[in-house]
Amino acid sequence: MNLPTVKSVEALHRKYAPSDSAFESVWEHVNIIWSIAEELIANQPSLKLNPQLVKVGCLVHDIGVYKLYDKKGNIDTKNYITHGILGYEILQSEGYPDYLCSFPRNHIGVGVTKKDIKTQKLPLPLANYTPKTLEEKIVTFADKFHSKSDPPIFNSVSFYKKFLSDKFGEHKVKIFESMLKEFGEPDLKTIMKRFNYSPDRIRQSP
Numbered sequence: 001m002n003l004p005t006v007k008s009v010e011a012l013h014r015k016y017a018p019s020d021s022a023f024e025s026v027w028e029h030v031n032i033i034w035s036i037a038e039e040l041i042a043n044q045p046s047l048k049l050n051p052q053l054v055k056v057g058c059l060v061h062d063i064g065v066y067k068l069y070d071k072k073g074n075i076d077t078k079n080y081i082t083h084g085i086l087g088y089e090i091l092q093s094e095g096y097p098d099y100l101c102s103f104p105r106n107h108i109g110v111g112v113t114k115k116d117i118k119t120q121k122l123p124l125p126l127a128n129y130t131p132k133t134l135e136e137k138i139v140t141f142a143d144k145f146h147s148k149s150d151p152p153i154f155n156s157v158s159f160y161k162k163f164l165s166d167k168f169g170e171h172k173v174k175i176f177e178s179m180l181k182e183f184g185e186p187d188l189k190t191i192m193k194r195f196n197y198s199p200d201r202i203r204q205s206p
Contacts, residue, residue, distance in 0.1 A: 001099070003052055009059045016066040019073055024063050029148045032195055034058035036142040036186045043184050045124035047133045057103035057139045058153060060096075063087040064104050065148070079123055082110045099133075106131045107140040109168070110175040116168075141179040145186060147168050147203075155183065 017023035019020025068076040087104025111130030131137040164172040
């Protein structure tokens with residue numbers, strides 16, 4: 001498996017980022033997600049996965065977000081769910097293999113199904129966008145613990161479970177809980193300190 005270097009992935013981000021601030025926001029996020037995934041892997045040595053593939057998957061998973069920035073630097077939140085497909089298209093156009101292109105496509109939420117697209121009338125081509133490999137799955141899971149909001153913030157397990165329950169239903173909570181059982185809960189306080197986040201920059205469920 002021929003994987004790109006961190007330097008080449010960073011160059012790809014800089015190529016598509018419409019501004020320095022957009023690059024900084026997305027690049028920090030993907031590195032935080034890798035730090036979360038790296039810790040989960042370290043705590044679960046029995047996992048049969050490729051850590052380097054997970055690392056690159058983390059670093060490319062949100063590349064499509066750049067396509068949603070307008071000229072004023074605002075993100076098109078209405079169509080934000082399309083950033084997975086947009087990232088898939090970017091990586092394809094750059095000649096990346098499908099085992100990397102699939103990370104952006106399949107990481108949204110805890111997976112998006114045809115049924116989700118139909119019932120929620122989502123702006124996506126009708127298909128199943130769910131993590132297929134263990135590497136995709138752990139990137140999808142790790143991604144749930146940090147948000148590129150303004151200001152960016154971490155999400156606790158309790159917050160994310162309530163968010164899923166309120167917005168998408170208990171069946172999505174069960175998927176998240178199965179991931180939690182498989183991968184464990186990350187030590188967010190340590191990662192927050194590493195990236196210079198204050199202790200209050202984490203959302204808890206009300």
